[in-house]
Amino acid sequence: MTAPDLPRISLLGTTAILFEAPGTFDLPHQRRIWALAAMASKWPGVREAIPGITNLMLTFETPPRAVDSLVSALNDGWDAAQELAIEGRDIELPVTYGGEIGSSLQTVADHTGLSVDDVASIHAAPLYTVFALGSHPGYCYLGGMDPRIAIPRRQTPLQRCEGGSVSIGGSQTGVSASPGPSGWHAIGHTTWTFFDPSWPVPAALAPGDTVRFKVDRVIR
Amino acid sequence: MIEILSVLGPASVQDLGRFDQYRFGVGTSGAMDDIALRAGNILLANDENAAGIEIPMTPFKLRFGRDTAFALTGADAGADLGGRAIPPWWRSQARAGDVLSLKAMTRGARSYLTVGGGIDVPVVLGSRSTQLRGQLGGLHGRSLQPGDVLPCTAPDSSACIGELGTEPADIALARPNAPAGVTVVRVVIAGEYDMYDGVAQDLFWRSDWKVTPQSNRYGYRLQGPAVMPISPVEKRSHGIVPGVVQIPPNGQPIIQMRDAQTSGGYPKIATVIEADLWRIGQAGLGGKLRFEQTLYPDALAAQDEVSAYLDKLRVNVRRLEELRRCR
Numbered sequence: 305m306t307a308p309d310l311p312r313i314s315l316l317g318t319t320a321i322l323f324e325a326p327g328t329f330d331l332p333h334q335r336r337i338w339a340l341a342a343m344a345s346k347w348p349g350v351r352e353a354i355p356g357i358t359n360l361m362l363t364f365e366t367p368p369r370a371v372d373s374l375v376s377a378l379n380d381g382w383d384a385a386q387e388l389a390i391e392g393r394d395i396e397l398p399v400t401y402g403g404e405i406g407s408s409l410q411t412v413a414d415h416t417g418l419s420v421d422d423v424a425s426i427h428a429a430p431l432y433t434v435f436a437l438g439s440h441p442g443y444c445y446l447g448g449m450d451p452r453i454a455i456p457r458r459q460t461p462l463q464r465c466e467g468g469s470v471s472i473g474g475s476q477t478g479v480s481a482s483p484g485p486s487g488w489h490a491i492g493h494t495t496w497t498f499f500d501p502s503w504p505v506p507a508a509l510a511p512g513d514t515v516r517f518k519v520d521r522v523i524r
Numbered sequence: 525m526i527e528i529l530s531v532l533g534p535a536s537v538q539d540l541g542r543f544d545q546y547r548f549g550v551g552t553s554g555a556m557d558d559i560a561l562r563a564g565n566i567l568l569a570n571d572e573n574a575a576g577i578e579i580p581m582t583p584f585k586l587r588f589g590r591d592t593a594f595a596l597t598g599a600d601a602g603a604d605l606g607g608r609a610i611p612p613w614w615r616s617q618a619r620a621g622d623v624l625s626l627k628a629m630t631r632g633a634r635s636y637l638t639v640g641g642g643i644d645v646p647v648v649l650g651s652r653s654t655q656l657r658g659q660l661g662g663l664h665g666r667s668l669q670p671g672d673v674l675p676c677t678a679p680d681s682s683a684c685i686g687e688l689g690t691e692p693a694d695i696a697l698a699r700p701n702a703p704a705g706v707t708v709v710r711v712v713i714a715g716e717y718d719m720y721d722g723v724a725q726d727l728f729w730r731s732d733w734k735v736t737p738q739s740n741r742y743g744y745r746l747q748g749p750a751v752m753p754i755s756p757v758e759k760r761s762h763g764i765v766p767g768v769v770q771i772p773p774n775g776q777p778i779i780q781m782r783d784a785q786t787s788g789g790y791p792k793i794a795t796v797i798e799a800d801l802w803r804i805g806q807a808g809l810g811g812k813l814r815f816e817q818t819l820y821p822d823a824l825a826a827q828d829e830v831s832a833y834l835d836k837l838r839v840n841v842r843r844l845e846e847l848r849r850c851r
Contacts, residue, residue: 312715314714314715314792315712315714315795315820316714316763316764316765316767316768316792316795317711317712317714317765317767317768317795317796317797317798317823318712318797318798318799318820318823318824318827319765319766319767319795319798320763320765322715322762322763324715324760324762329760351543351544352543352544352546352547353547354546354547354763354786354787355547356760356761356762356763356787357760357761357762358760359760359762359763360763361546361762361763361764361765363543363544363546363763363765367798367823367824367827369821369824371820436761436787437547437548437549438546438549438761438763438785438786438787439549439761439785439786439787439788440549440551440657440658440785440786441548441549441550441655441657441658441660442548442549442658443549445761445787456756456758456773457758457772457773457789457790458772458773459772459773459774460772460773460774460776461772461778463738473761473789474758474760474789476760476761476789481549482657482658482659484657484742484785485742485743485785487772487788487789487790499548499549499658501648501649501658501660505548506545506548506550506649507548507549
């Protein structure tokens with residue numbers, strides 16, 4: 305087993321390699337991931353460097369014959385990585401908490417021992433930073449959620465979750481950009497276009513952008 | 525052009541996939557059986573990445589709008605062209621107005637129709653593959669419906685048109701000692717393998733996993749004994765790729781497939797190697813799957829074996845065409 309203060313590096317078959325940074329889920333660590341991604345995207349044989357939440361996946365152009373040098377490069381790169389601050393755009397998203405789409409608002413309230421109004425206001429309080437894009441086209445993982453409203457992912461993922469769903473999974477939150485399967489708990493919804501393949505850059509948001517939620521209404 | 529006359533289930537236009545859009549959350553899509561798609565394109569002297577139609581269910585029927593060379597690869601679907609039986613893994617020639625009908629799948633789970641020149645839908649973000657979640661690529665980003673008309677690129681006029689077949693990949697690349705009725709796929713262990721004790725790991729390796737009806741292009745949800753970690757694992761979201769085998773808290777594995785999300789947080793016990801992913805694409809609902817552990821270098825060797833099969837096909841097709849031209 306890897307010691308908790310060392311990075312974890314593991315293979316995803318012959319398609320990709322995953323680097324998981326040690327330490328907490330916070331912006332300083334994420335900024336170092338962005339720096340490592342910028343570095344690694346230029347390495348030969350790397351197709352794409354994709355930041356996750358305090359982790360980084362490298363997909364292979366062609367799988368390397370041996371991965372040792374890539375493992376060393378990732379470890380050295382992490383040690384050298386300085387915090388990369390990205391100045392992005394800021395957006396505000398009005399949210400309807402609860403209701404049919406946000407039907408897990410009550411589940412989160414029950415799990416945390418808070419009222420539904422408290423869950424909504426605690427969720428809408430912080431200024432969130434887009435840590436990474438992933439899951440489905442245009443989806444943003446947001447950092448900065450108050451740990452008081454954290455809830456484990458679903459035991460069994462849902463086959464379909466609506467587009468615009470504002471959800472919590474573990475200590476993370478985000479907004480579904482389109483309908484699809486999900487293992488998270490939807491507590492509300494918003495209407496905004498996160499993705500359009502005809503745009504020069506297809507995703508509206510990028511790592512470093514910030515999002516603030518506004519409580520439009522709470523349906524109990 | 526091609527007109528879809530009848531279709532059951534989510535048939536879609538697919539090429540090999542969209543491989544460099546992960547940073548926008550866009551997964552690869554692409555043919556569930558990439559070898560079948562490549563082989564069809566090789567038979568037609570197409571670019572191997574030319575788009576074809578992935579057909580997961582029968583009956584399926586279409587009409588050719590003009591004389592068209594086509595190939596059928598992947599699942600054996602009991603095809604006939606205007607009443608004439610077309611063998612599996614076969615290239616043939618349709619005349620304008622001919623109706624191609626796929627009646628019933630007897631072996632495999634997905635058939636691929638490729639046409640000389642390829643299906644000419646617009647390239648979106650670098651690929652013609654249908655991305656159902658993002659509603660992009662393919663024909664209007666969705667599955668095919670009766671009445672749909674698919675344009676085809678005009679084929680190279682020197683291209684071949686005669687009948688020609690090849691050995692199906694599931695025979696040429698059959699796994700030794702695979703029990704009858706069980707699809708065996710090789711996997712490399714993944715990041716959270718050690719978070720399962722020996723008993724749980726054994727269950728994972730030794731079970732025949734049932735492919736549940738909730739299995740599709742997004743993922744294959746399997747059913748069997750619950751594989752439980754030593755203690756609950758809740759991970760931060762990270763990138764995942766087709767082939768990753770996740771174990772959600774219910775202990776029932778999910779294999780991520782071509783339309784999978786680009787990231788996830790459930791623990792990963794293993795990853796199906798790229799060289800075997802097509803075998804899952806050909807495993808039907810209710811079928812049985814077994815996992816076999818392999819090491820990274822052997823996974824690369826397996827990929828080389830796939831390349832050798834395709835190289836041989838390419839060489840044979842080229843030789844045959846040269847012979848015909850000499851006459």
